[in-house]
Amino acid sequence: MWRFVYGVVLGAGGMALWDWLKTENNTLDWYVWPLMLLALALGTLAVHHFFASRAELETKAAWIGLVIFGLPALLLSGLVVSFFQ
């Protein structure tokens, strides 16, 4: 269920990005793409680990994982967004 929801959100986000790039006739520097992918991977890991750890009944691991993987994901996302300006 949550995988499905995540897939829909990811798909919608990807389509919005594609739309923005085409309609605004924008281009992104090459290094933005790996940064974006890294942010996405870390964010995905943070969210997955949080819920999986809760399912494992490892609450402490869930929160620590959210901070350790989630914070870099947020920072990288902020950096990537700044390139969109």
Add this chain to the structure above:
Amino acid sequence: MRHHSTVGKKERMNAMGLDREDTAEKFNDLDDVMASPAAEWKRPWWVREVAKPTMDIDWDVTERFDARKIQQVSWKKYVGEEKAKELGKRREEKVRQWMIDQKSGYSLRDRALDIAGAQAGSVGTSFLGSWAKTAEATKGEGEMFASDASRSRLTDPARPKPLSPEELGVPRYEGTPAENSRMIRSALRHFGATQVGYVELTERNRKLIYAEDAMDGKRIEFENVEKAYETNEKRVIPEKARWVIVFSIQMSEELIKRKSGLMPSALSAAATGAAYGQARNAIDQLQCFLHVLGYQGLMGTWFNGLGIAPAFAVLAGLGEIGRINRMISPEHGPLQRVFKVVTDLPLEPTKPIDAGIMNFCRTCKVCAEECPADCLSKETEPYWEPKGPWNNPGHKTWYEDSPTCRTWWAVSTAGCSTCFAVCAFSKKNLSVIHDLVKIAIAKNRIMPDKVNAFFAKMDGVFGYQDQRNIDDWWGMELPPRGTKNVKGTQLD
């Protein structure tokens, strides 16, 4: 003669979906189903099959071991009769008082759970199978199968003996070693096993079969006979029984982590007890299964069976030896108990594995540091010299001080599994981070010791080594046996 167990009727094949044209594979009978690649043991891709185990073995030094030397049997001898008696008396007093005090983790209900799992069950273990010494083969009119006889003889205290193919008047089962291996794995999983592997006995590794039985000291010998037998002095394994079925029963991670400070609780001990209880049934069911197929399945008179469990588990590739001097598997860590049945059913041996576990144990040391009895080695490198007569020499490992471990059980009143509970491989494996760490442990070649030490440190930071609240367990809604047991199966 190849004897297929055919499913002859087309409608039955239809019902099972076996003759559908659109299936990826065409199955003609059940043997084809078993021969399908889908029936293979699914290991993670980073687990490498190797020719030799990661633990060094010197077969010239290895000798057949007297099973009575293990601490579970000879602890009193190692610590002294007087001390053992005194510890036993104090243990009894504490057990009784803590029941009255309703001490958390040692109350009557905690103790009852431990005792019921370990000591109750339908049968005990025996050389030839529990049913071999009960009633004669039951073949009354309309009683072809034992289940028929059971239903009609509910008041008979003697359990009916299942019929062999010879007694049934049919040919015995015949299959290739590969087919037999798949069949046994499927049957054992049905009987409750977690992982299954096979070892073919050779002149060398036969040294891992005990020389004397743990309980009654009977000699265990190999003879060129058709059928296994036992006398007052010895139990005889036929030379043709050249294969060892090695399997494990998983333990509940949630239960084993419920210690009381440094002390193991009766509740945490119940994880081990239940695995042994379940194994008793699985072993007897396996022996019976082999008998009905027309083969022999041989077991010891005690859980330790006819041979050394961690050694056979390593040779069969269930896992690698770890600092705890027990088998640690990539999928379930040390949260398993290992059992063995010797058989004359030809089997395809499974290979030892290298998943970087033994190398990880070199730098981890968490189990040794957390051991409340300080009986595990903190040496970085494994060594050849045993700690005492309870160890069988001939392999390079971290030999443990078993009598000190067992003495701690007496002091704490409960079987200790702290080393199992805090192991970095003791996980439920739902988060992908565990797989990523295990891949790095198996494959990383850049400063592996430093990276492994970092993983061991982070394991503690994430709280995986923390003990759980004891009394919360009684209010939890856990799956059967407390395990989510699909890792390594087709449902994984």
